[in-house]
Amino acid sequence: MRLTNGYQVSQAIHVAAELRLADSIGDEPVTADEIAPRVGAHARSLYRLLRALWILRETDDKRFVGSPMSNLLRTEHP
Numbered sequence: 001m002r003l004t005n006g007y008q009v010s011q012a013i014h015v016a017a018e019l020r021l022a023d024s025i026g027d028e029p030v031t032a033d034e035i036a037p038r039v040g041a042h043a044r045s046l047y048r049l050l051r052a053l054w055i056l057r058e059t060d061d062k063r064f065v066g067s068p069m070s071n072l073l074r075t076e077h078p
Helices: 002-019 032-039 043-052
Strands: none
Touching: 002 043, 032 043
16 A cells, blocks of 8 residues: 555646746645636646645645745756
8 A cells, every 4th residue: 555655646647847836836825716727737637646745735615835845846946
């Protein structure tokens, strides 16, 4: 079970990196509906991905904000 879950987590992070989600999610909370057009994704599917990513923080009103961990996926990060 650990191997399966580990693969799912690594794939979710891979997709986040490919879509450059960390660049689209900064310090201001945004919804999946706001992010989807920026990255060319389906909003409801993107919402599920964002919820699965423990590197982002979700607010009470279903908005997402970056974290120190998600900053590692930003394109300008070394």
